[in-house]
Amino acid sequence: MKTLEEILTVTRSIAWGATDILRSYYRGDNKQNLEVNYKQNEPVTVADTATNNYIVEQLQTAFGSEDFGYISEETYQKQAANSKELVWIIDPLDGTRDFINKTGEYAIHIALVKDKRPILAVVAQPETEKLFYAIKGKGSFVEVRSVTGDNSTEALNVSTRDSLDDLTLVVSRSHRNEKLNHLLKNLPCKNQKVVGSIGGKIAAIVEQKADIYISISGKSAPKDWDLAAPELILSEAGGSFTHFDGTNLSYNTGDINQWGGLIASNGKCHQMLCEEAEKILGQLS
Numbered sequence: 001m002k003t004l005e006e007i008l009t010v011t012r013s014i015a016w017g018a019t020d021i022l023r024s025y026y027r028g029d030n031k032q033n034l035e036v037n038y039k040q041n042e043p044v045t046v047a048d049t050a051t052n053n054y055i056v057e058q059l060q061t062a063f064g065s066e067d068f069g070y071i072s073e074e075t076y077q078k079q080a081a082n083s084k085e086l087v088w089i090i091d092p093l094d095g096t097r098d099f100i101n102k103t104g105e106y107a108i109h110i111a112l113v114k115d116k117r118p119i120l121a122v123v124a125q126p127e128t129e130k131l132f133y134a135i136k137g138k139g140s141f142v143e144v145r146s147v148t149g150d151n152s153t154e155a156l157n158v159s160t161r162d163s164l165d166d167l168t169l170v171v172s173r174s175h176r177n178e179k180l181n182h183l184l185k186n187l188p189c190k191n192q193k194v195v196g197s198i199g200g201k202i203a204a205i206v207e208q209k210a211d212i213y214i215s216i217s218g219k220s221a222p223k224d225w226d227l228a229a230p231e232l233i234l235s236e237a238g239g240s241f242t243h244f245d246g247t248n249l250s251y252n253t254g255d256i257n258q259w260g261g262l263i264a265s266n267g268k269c270h271q272m273l274c275e276e277a278e279k280i281l282g283q284l285s
């Protein structure tokens, strides 16, 4: 069995390959029409499926199916938890709406999960040519691709901002509901900005451009592939990512949905934020 470092090297290379595929669709180099279909009210394009197939094929070629299971957004069908000890959880295009609407805010997520928790993660942000990566216990890093092929890498640390009023909150542009809007209106953090893709929101926190991300499920919920890779990148950069009650997220549980309220933060006032969120939402019901 390869070491996690060896697995990461291969995964990073696959994520750069996926970056090139998405960038070429984004720029219209692939002449195929970007027809938008809908799966459970979420848009899907040929860019999602082409990148999905590329990532899964490349991972399967590199790691096989004896030791590893595979859960990927575009090929997922409702199923029991995957029984393999190591499971890849893949979102080939996180932020499909933003990809279609050309905000540039979309990402690729690849996570390796063991015992329901992420142990290795890559989040690529094609439009900034950045690739965020982490191994559990080894810190988070960002690699920036340059045209000369001379990539630079930096260790990531969340901000040290620790006063609720000063924290900047990032939130979804397209997944909003009454509860979330009520919470955003009543939290003391008044610096709020919309960012597409969960990978992009977590990238903003680990690059210290923001401090908090909040999500509340409605009729639908974010899925394992939306969260597993960003979660590890954030926690390895010193942040926290939990349910409102402070408990950890679990992946590959048999229910792909992540229901309820989730808070990701720089960790400095995480518990206070969780309590504040529950208090504010308690007033609504």
Ligand SMILES: Nc1ncnc2c1ncn2[C@@H]1O[C@H](COP(=O)(O)O)[C@@H](OP(=O)(O)O)[C@H]1O
Binding pocket: 042, 043, 073, 091, 093, 094, 095, 096, 097, 098, 171, 172, 173, 174, 175, 195, 196, 197, 198, 215, 216, 217, 218, 220, 221, 222, 223, 226
């Ligand atoms: N409440 C919710 N219900 C369903 N999906 C959600 C969601 N909140 C976030 N997501 C998913 O998370 C990704 C990023 O969304 P957003 O940009 O709004 O934060 C999108 O996935 P995909 O683009 O991979 O389909 C979106 O479907």
Ligand SMILES: [Mg+2]
Binding pocket: 048, 073, 091, 092, 093, 094, 095, 096
């Ligand atoms: Mg997707």
